[in-house]
Amino acid sequence: MRLSEARIGSVYLIIEIKGDIKVRQHLSKLGVLPGVKVKLENKAALGGALLLNVEGKKVGIERRIADKILVGTHE
């Protein structure tokens, strides 16, 4: 599933990051990498950005990028 379709308050495991090296580099700098667990904390209305909790740190990403991140449910 795409991260942009995820549910607020749930924890997910990142499976794949689509997109070119610039997107990957930028995300991996903030710890958003395949194999990492993220919690979706909030999703701004009107197609706004998503707020993630990545290992205790808050990271905001816009929806276009969240579309490129594939996640799986993690329990």
Add this chain to the structure above:
Amino acid sequence: MIRIALAGQPNSGKSTVFNQVAGYRSITSNFPGKTVTYFISKVSIEGEVVEVVDLPGTYSLTSSDEAELEARNYILRGEADVIINVVDATVLSRSLEFTLQLMQLGKPIVICLNMMDEAEHKGLQIQVDKLSEKLGIPIIPTVASRGIGVSKVFSTALKVAKNPSVSKPVLPFFSSDVEEAISSIIEAMPEDFPQKFKDMKIDKRFLAIKLLEQDEFFWNKIRDNRDFIKRFKLIQSNIEADRGMPSDLVIASERHAISMAWFEETVTVVPAEIGLAHKMDDLLMHPYLGYLIAAGALYLFFKFVFTFGSALQEPLLTGFNRYIIEPSVAYLGKNTLTGKLVNGLLQGIAGGLTVNLPYVLPLLIGLAFLEDTGYLPRAAFMLDTFMHRMGLHGKAVFPMLLGYGCSVPAIMATRIMESKRDRAITSSLVLLIPCSGRTIVILGLVGYYMGMNAAFSIYLLDLLIIAIVGFIISHLKPEVTPGMILEIPELRWPVPKIMLLKIWLRLKEFLIVAWPLLIISSVILSLMDFYGFNDVFNSVMAPLTSVLLGLPISAGTPLILSILRKELALIMLSEALGTWNLSDVLTETQMFTFAVFTTFFIPCFTSMGMIVKELGWKTAVKSAFLTLIIAVILATLTRLLI
């Protein structure tokens, strides 16, 4: 002299550490030929004077942006004797990934483990000695905002600089498959490879890792060696197939794993209570309420800037005119060279003091407050979706709105954006926003003679043009950082001392760059007036003014000189046409054309100087050119259609 460089991720408190020792004495410096700046200061540590360099804060040391590249190459060139790595203890595992990259550069390191108090609140118990032993690096715990531990960091750094054996980073190995790939790449490497990077001291292992990371800088230097590239690609595709991800992510994952392991071995996490800050965040970034709060915050911010600004502007301006300018000019004689010169000089001083400073000061206070509390990234988070329509990010909202006051602080405010592309685009758009100087022309000419609706239509036209231009240039300049990926630091109370220092350092840039420019332009203006350059300007401008735009020939001088001082354009026009009742000599079309042209035409000299200072000549020339073209097209259309 011993040189100490500070390196660390954004929001690690690196600048706070730097400001604690360097304070108001620090100066900004540019990397040779680059617009990336860093701070530098001479500091006395235990009686010895050393140079401290505050490198730009970066998340990693790839070459994905200019700041990272310059910070890395600075270290690789061996310009620093020791590196102080400022680490945010609250995000220790991620920060250690950066430390790991620093360790690869082969310089002695001292770690300043900052924000220890907040880490404790978060329930992180860090065994500092154990971590220090694992890394082979001295680690000093600090709370930089309160100055705790900072002097020990620097005295340790001094010790390490004199005796580098105290800091011997222990470079960990990657997983065996990655290590094998690295060995094969090293084997395939021609002997002369590291020498391709003349002034940099790098070894083959470092280069191999950088190539796997697909680092453009290193890649470009070796790309002509086809034989090696072929062998490298083979090794790379093997590991990519095994790991099921691109090689740059393989390295990133490896670093992540090593840092996580370090973290897990040395940190105990105890449950922490959910603090007020966390609850506040649920509100500030609420899917719906977040928008209302952001709008409210923006409103309060600008209310603060404009209330403060307009309250000071009027009395200062009147006072300066009545008690300083008028008596001086009266004494020296209005039409003498000295009288004109002194008048120009004083007008320039008055302009900065009464028109710019009243807005710049509250702006800097407000911005520093928003930045230091951590609300700024939250506002950017919420507003992102709107700014996207123009190809910009949320943070662009602040400079754009400030542009209605004065372009100079607005251009200064673009600093809150990390990427140079975003700063350049936002600055270009800021120039298209009618500042208070241009507002005088719009309201005083079109508003006064043609009514408020006509004036309002210029503002609407302006918004439309900004949206169109924003859309076009953001598509012409593809994004380097693809969209918004933004760290949201913890909310915290600002520390007054740190905030004041930040405000002062920025204010100083206004005082030493923008203000002198304003004074110089003012003096030039007086000289031209005295020596009667007006006729020359009028005939030079005639093809534009009278042929294309259908304005009186004498409008040429006011238009050219409005580059120096926008708010004087209307006064100069009146003087040039010899009447204060402009409706006698200008048709409505002419008034509208003149106002439209002034609104979009090349922004004032001072704001151009600010762009040169902040973003370089190229951006300045390009944006000036852009505004000129837009002004000519729109003003011509105005003449033809209205």
